[in-house]
Structures are given as structure tokens and as C-alpha cells.
Amino acid sequence: MTRPFEGLAAEGDLVALREFVPSATAKLPLRDGSEVTVASVLPMAAAAVRRTDGQAFVGLQVQTRSGDLSRDLARAIEWVQQAEQGASLPVVGPEPAQAEVPTRLQDLIDPAAELEVVLHEDFSWWLPEGTEATGDVALSLERANAAIMPTERLSAEGARSAYWVDPGEKAHLRWVRPEPEEKLLAALARLAARGELALDEDSKFAGSFRAHGVLVPVWDLDRDKHPREWNEPAAALGERLAEALSSLDSTPLDAAERRSRDGLRGRQITLR
Known part of the structure; x- marks a missing residue:
């Protein structure tokens, strides 16, 4: 998809978070009244994470993607809405066989909605307050913090x-x-x-x-x-x-x- 976020007021910020903003989050209100947090990048470049405190995140800087980033993001949102606490989606998987018309981000959010982007000095927001990173997450956190450019x-x-x-x-x-x-x-x-x-x-x-x-x-x-x-x-x-x-x-x-x-x-x- 040449222009995956076309028609969205948030297009510019979504592109920025996908391409060059190092550490940032923004609340993404959905048409059904719920919300998820869209993030520049998640631990180990995951597509989606539901933290142990229940907060849902979807990532833009992901490991793999299909030809339509809008569709990938929509599918990550649908996954994280049903995910258990502590679950992570490493990559967006194959399209469900029963899906006749793929859901895209434009189907899930108000096209006029703009993002209030929050920039962070590091990636400590990956973890619920008071939680200590361990294992692969700790290593990913260390590498991500070392690569941050002031933005x-x-x-x-x-x-x-x-x-x-x-x-x-x-x-x-x-x-x-x-x-x-x-x-x-x-x-x-x-x-x-x-x-x-x-x-x-x-x-x-x-x-x-x-x-x-x-x-x-x-x-x-x-x-x-x-x-x-x-x-x-x-x-x-x-x-x-x-x-x-x-x-x-x-x-x-x-x-x-x-x-x-x-x-x-x-x-x-x-x-x-």
C-alpha cells in the first residue's frame, strides 16, 4: 500500500513515529469507545503488547509487515483488545481465512482524530511503574535507550x-x-x-x-x-x-x- 494512512488527520504523526521518532506514545481512541496506545517501538519490536497492568500497546516500528501497514496495525489492535495481561504479539500473522475484506486502521478510528504525541527521554514506559526489566526485555531496553536521538x-x-x-x-x-x-x-x-x-x-x-x-x-x-x-x-x-x-x-x-x-x-x- 503506497500511502497506508491516507485520509487520516493523524497521518503525519503516524509516519513520523514509524520512520524516525525514537521513543513516543499516543492514545488512539477507537470507534467502539475503547482506546489503545500507539507507540513508536515496543520491546523486541513487537507488533502489540498488553502489559501486566492491563494497558494495551501497538507498535509502528515492527520486525516484519505486509504490503499494508494500516492493515497490520488494525490487526494488531484487534489482537491486543483480546489479549491476556502480559501477552506479546511478536509479529502480525497471516490474514484469517474467513476475512473477506481486511480491516484497516481507517475502519477502527475516526479519520478526523489527531494524535497528542508524548515524547519520552527513554523507554522506561515499556514497563508498569515499579517493575524491573529482566531477560530479553532488559537487553532490548538497554539497547533501545542507547540508540535514542534527542527529539x-x-x-x-x-x-x-x-x-x-x-x-x-x-x-x-x-x-x-x-x-x-x-x-x-x-x-x-x-x-x-x-x-x-x-x-x-x-x-x-x-x-x-x-x-x-x-x-x-x-x-x-x-x-x-x-x-x-x-x-x-x-x-x-x-x-x-x-x-x-x-x-x-x-x-x-x-x-x-x-x-x-x-x-x-x-x-x-x-x-x-
Whole structure:
């Protein structure tokens, strides 16, 4: 499935938690009135876990998946709703033989529901309070904590699904966008031709990568600035980008903007 979370208001955050957010959780209200917690990653990259305190989790960064991540997530939700305390689903298994139409996440949640993502400094939330990790879980916890990159979700209006990430040498803004790729590239090119694509003088556009059918533009940032300092520049950039997207309906790209688009199209980056 090229775009598994299409049609969901939570699409951007689901993609971010699946692709690059290290330790995060969010409550996922279901249509039947219950809820589960969706997580970036669970112990040993499990598909779902019902903790010994009864709290239900489903994971996005899983070991294996089918061609439709939305279907896999829906099946993990259905499993964890019936699971006993302490049970874990390592991977999503084969489709039940009697299933004529596979259930997808879009069938289980309100499409307009947005996620309130909670970022964690470590993975201690894997365990109920007062519980000590042992065995494989302890080893998985140690490895996961050692690999965490500092990450913050921007809170600016109009900058949903925009995350500040510090992988080491420099900080980045990774912004999951819902627009069709070609239209977004055209809007970014329009801003680039005007010299308006950076957030401020301490940033520059680095490129973009594709993830689950959407484009994720990335900016290099001055890592000496606190993540909160990027809220205002991101909000202003969001306004410029919205204007550029709107203008495409009436004004096609000129020659300079087309050259900028060609340059942006070649600037694909690889996450580290």
C-alpha cells in the first residue's frame, strides 16, 4: 500500500513515529469507545503488547509487515483488545481465512482524530511503574535507550508533524507533509526561487525523503538553539508554504521556479 494512512488527520504523526521518532506514545481512541496506545517501538519490536497492568500497546516500528501497514496495525489492535495481561504479539500473522475484506486502521478510528504525541527521554514506559526489566526485555531496553536521538515535536500552529531531531553533528527539522509530492515540490521550488525556503539565517534546506506515500522535507538547523526557538520560524514557513501551494492553482511555475524544482527533486537524503 503506497500511502497506508491516507485520509487520516493523524497521518503525519503516524509516519513520523514509524520512520524516525525514537521513543513516543499516543492514545488512539477507537470507534467502539475503547482506546489503545500507539507507540513508536515496543520491546523486541513487537507488533502489540498488553502489559501486566492491563494497558494495551501497538507498535509502528515492527520486525516484519505486509504490503499494508494500516492493515497490520488494525490487526494488531484487534489482537491486543483480546489479549491476556502480559501477552506479546511478536509479529502480525497471516490474514484469517474467513476475512473477506481486511480491516484497516481507517475502519477502527475516526479519520478526523489527531494524535497528542508524548515524547519520552527513554523507554522506561515499556514497563508498569515499579517493575524491573529482566531477560530479553532488559537487553532490548538497554539497547533501545542507547540508540535514542534527542527529539522534540514542534508545537507551533500550522506545524503539526514537524519534529526537531538531533542525530549528532547537526540538528534537523523533519516535517511530514500531506500534500501530493509534485505539488509540494512545486511549492517548495517557488519559495526557493524567492529565497524564502530556509526557516531563518541559522538554517538551510537539506533535501527530502519519501515515507509511506508522502514527502518529508528536511532542514539543517543550528543545534545550539533550543527546539522551542524553531516554533515561530516554522509557523512563518508554514504560512509561506500554504500561500505558495494556493498560488499554484492560478499561477504555473516560471522558468526559474522550474529550475529550482529540478534541483529539489534531486536532493533526496538518507536518514541516519
